[in-house]
Amino acid sequence: MINSNRTRSFLKLPIVIAMATAGLAAQQASAHGYIESPKSRAFMCHSDGGALNKNCGAATYEPQSTEYIGRPNESGFSHFPSNAQACTGDFLQCGPANGTIPAGGLLRFSGLNEQTASRWTKVKVKPGPQNFTWHYTAGHATRYWQFYITKKDWNPNQPLTRDSFEKTPLLDQPWPSLTTPAPAMGKTHHTVTIPSDRSGYHVLLATWKVHDTDATFYQVVDMDIDNDTGIPSNWVTVGSVQPEALTIGDKVKTRVFNAKGELNAKQVVLDINSAELAKADVWPHELAKKVNAAKLGYQIGMLNDKDEVVPNYGQNNILVNKGSEIVNVMIAKEQAAKPGELSITGMQSEYTLKDGKVELHFNAIAKNGEYTVKATVFNAKGESVAFQQAPAGNTPHFSLPLNNVSAGDYDLVVVATSKKGEVLQQSARFTLKAEAGSGEGGNEGGNGGEGGAKYDYVFPNGLKSYKAGTVVLQPKDGKTYECKPGAVAGWCTQWTSGSNAYEPGVGFAWQSAWNAK
Structure with missing residues (x-):
């Protein structure tokens, strides 16, 4: 009570x-x-x-x-x-x-x-x-x-x-x-x-x-x-194992060091060969068991009331006996290579020409590597009528103008090439209509995203100018978001590549700052 x-x-x-x-x-x-x-x-x-x-x-x-x-x-x-x-x-x-x-x-x-x-x-x-x-x-x-x-x-x-x-x-x-x-x-x-x-x-x-x-x-x-009332510990902590989800095909390795350098002979490798072993709290326990059984002068686990090292599910300490030559043990993760992925978002099936011109707004999203992304538009004769290479980054937004083109079917071809030479390709067919229309091009504003939605900036361009009512296009999903009114509008400008809590449509707290359009 x-x-x-x-x-x-x-x-x-x-x-x-x-x-x-x-x-x-x-x-x-x-x-x-x-x-x-x-x-x-x-x-x-x-x-x-x-x-x-x-x-x-x-x-x-x-x-x-x-x-x-x-x-x-x-x-x-x-x-x-x-x-x-x-x-x-x-x-x-x-x-x-x-x-x-x-x-x-x-x-x-x-x-x-x-x-x-x-x-x-x-x-x-x-x-x-x-x-x-x-x-x-x-x-x-x-x-x-x-x-x-x-x-x-x-x-x-x-x-x-x-x-x-x-x-x-x-x-x-x-x-x-x-x-x-x-x-x-x-x-x-x-x-x-x-x-x-x-x-x-x-x-x-x-x-x-x-x-x-x-x-x-x-x-x-x-x-x-530390009350000095229990059994005096014989152990010194020289590292830790932090849980995180892994993928089948990954490897986890110990890297052991003394004052002179790395002791390669004391390395232990755990192969992540099952979905169960890849779980965040499981592989640290199995790594601890394997290390402790090897008796290489260091142990992984948590100390019990008898000063014994016991493997733990989740976080573990890495310990050595007092006086050991080992001064540090690190955990290295070797992740299995993942095939690249490429997708195109924001393209429409039809566009209306105005004075023989139209501007395409779309996103090309490449995953699992560092890529150079290029976009080319071909007409029905197989002739290239527009080309653009994106600046560095795996989620580029394209604003690709088509000039002096006529009605008909066209293909957008996006090719992403990784530093290792892997080539990914995606295509999107669209139709240009000859009737006079009201479609507008633009750079920061104009048609953008699916259905020709209007926006002020492509996120995170113009970040410091965001305020209540600002509409941005999120190139990662091709959608637009409006900065909320009131004091929370200040959160719309709170973004860095390493701290993206309020990034529209992406950060875990984006709905505190933005409304989806």
Whole structure:
């Protein structure tokens, strides 16, 4: 039961603010803050946190946005209790539903809610005072921070609930002034005392309650508490195995190094020869079994309470005995060659000439390699009447003008040639009609996509100019998308090749920023 009358007791502890200018490589418009040290579960999903956690979903791009908004019936949120109003109380009074706490109740961050004893990379800490650092990417007037720890008898193989945590926070710390925001692009440092009666795997929950909105930010830190009370370990971690789905025909190899270089004789190779073995959580277990049986001076698995290395389904550590010459073990993946694929999208079956001219807009999508893509149009006599070579890239959009042409049947032939010499070809037949019509050509705007839809830009051209109402053609699917109105229009410009959460029709969160036309 939750005590709705619980009184908060503030510990008057100093807060140290360190201003910083470095942030995430790709910050989103919804960015706010995350636990930087010790690294939180969400931060370790991001490249800036070492990408030590895999298959995290949206947290891979936005570890700073696990933000619970305490308003009912808001799309994408779940609540505790089910009829919650604006959440003005602390973690025990309201907030995300049990089982959705690491994600702050947000569906798009639900990958963070998975909970087993071995799912997440853990940070080593000692009992006693520890410095926890919040890193901010947007400032908010602040009420308080709270830090909770899991109970001594918590079950690490069950979803995190309020009952998983002690009811009294380890630290309950107010911000000195409700009207002064925590620093944008800055940090706050908090001294949290880890209990001396905890050892092994525990989760610390940190909440940051802001004052100028209804939001509370949630971060969990997966800790391995070294209490010096168990069996002293004989093992040193020199690498890790991260799960990811593979394909039949792939190979996974260990690369073993000492201080002088690579030890090729200690390499172990696992052939991915079945669909079962290709599964993300299966092959790491089988690789661990094979390595451990080879007795080459390193082991793969997780340590049990007897200091034994046991193969694990999913993430594993790579360990050596103390004093070993081996200093690093890496996992290399050799992917089987995949045949190339080429497709044409956006072509119409008929076009209407205007003054003997028409402009074709289409996309040529080449997959599984680096290709040079060329497009040629032939008339019924087999004569080439137009040609264009696309700039570098595997998903080019073509704006191909046909001039001084007559009515009749034509063939568009697209040829993609890889660097290795592989040649792919696709063709599309279309008809030009002689009747006077209203078809319009264009470069950025004009007819584009299927059915002659209008657009302002071919994505991502003109990216910084996107605003509410901007229509773009997505060359990857030949469809058009309109930037939504309101504050979310800022997300339409949030794109890089390595961070494409809001890319129209492609990114996992594109519907937050765009409407399909």
